[in-house]
Amino acid sequence: MATLHLVYEMWNSMIENVKEVIYHHERKTEVEYSSFFEVVKLILIDRWTKISTLLHCLTHSLNPRYYSHEWLSEDSHRVAPHLDKELTQERKKCFIRYFDDADVRRQVNIEFANFSDGREYFADVDSLRDRGQMDAKSWWIVHGVHAPTLQKIALKLLGQPCSSSCCERNWSTYSFIHSLKRNKMTPKRTEDLVFVHSNLRLLSRNSSHYKEDETKLWDIARDDFG
Structure with missing residues (x-):
């Protein structure tokens, strides 16, 4: 926001x-x-x-x-x-x-x-x-x-957020994908996987499971994310 x-x-x-x-x-x-x-x-x-x-x-x-x-x-x-x-x-x-x-x-x-x-x-x-x-x-x-x-x-x-939390979440996703066990992926492939992972989480907000889940801790930014 x-x-x-x-x-x-x-x-x-x-x-x-x-x-x-x-x-x-x-x-x-x-x-x-x-x-x-x-x-x-x-x-x-x-x-x-x-x-x-x-x-x-x-x-x-x-x-x-x-x-x-x-x-x-x-x-x-x-x-x-x-x-x-x-x-x-x-x-x-x-x-x-x-x-x-x-x-x-x-x-x-x-x-x-x-x-x-x-x-x-x-x-x-x-x-x-x-x-x-x-x-x-x-x-x-x-x-x-x-x-x-x-x-x-x-x-x-005026279009800038006041927090870097969105970037922090993106880096967390990156570290989850590019780990010690999966460290031979090219930067391009890792970037593509982060993109897919983040957008799948966004799309999941439209599912019935998301609407039934009261915590929604697995979402990118919960309902505050525009």
Whole structure:
């Protein structure tokens, strides 16, 4: 499932949600100090620091929903990504790494400025209204044609999953087929067997046995797999 563009917001709001639960349990007001919450907060921040990447910030910045009136009005503390200091710093680092040519990078910055501030071709009524109504990838397909470089990046990133679990499962299948006892197969034959094995498991989801099995542990990704 393509969820890379949701990770930053989820982590950003997680601390506040955890704080709310802990303070409610301890019957404290918002301004009071909670030693337990401070310990949990440090753990969460440390974890986010380890797993966060520049792409999380860039993908968040390219999601039109986070510039919409609907999303911003849900919480008075929210700001659009182009007004967030941390996001801006990380996004600029990402652009510098992605675009070596200064002229190309300048054009991308102009495209991003028009997109984020609703200027030029992004200023039409449908483009602004659809920010809060359409999914991010569909929005870029429909309205991103006038920012071709940024559109290309957005479509790649907004289609990315936030987990490598699908790859891990594929490697597990590969190791099951290419084992110590079966180690003389050519890479092409092994690849074909992995392909057949994985697709047979997908096809089995249509069988009556699959629907009757409550655990479905033998499936590739259970019912969450699209």
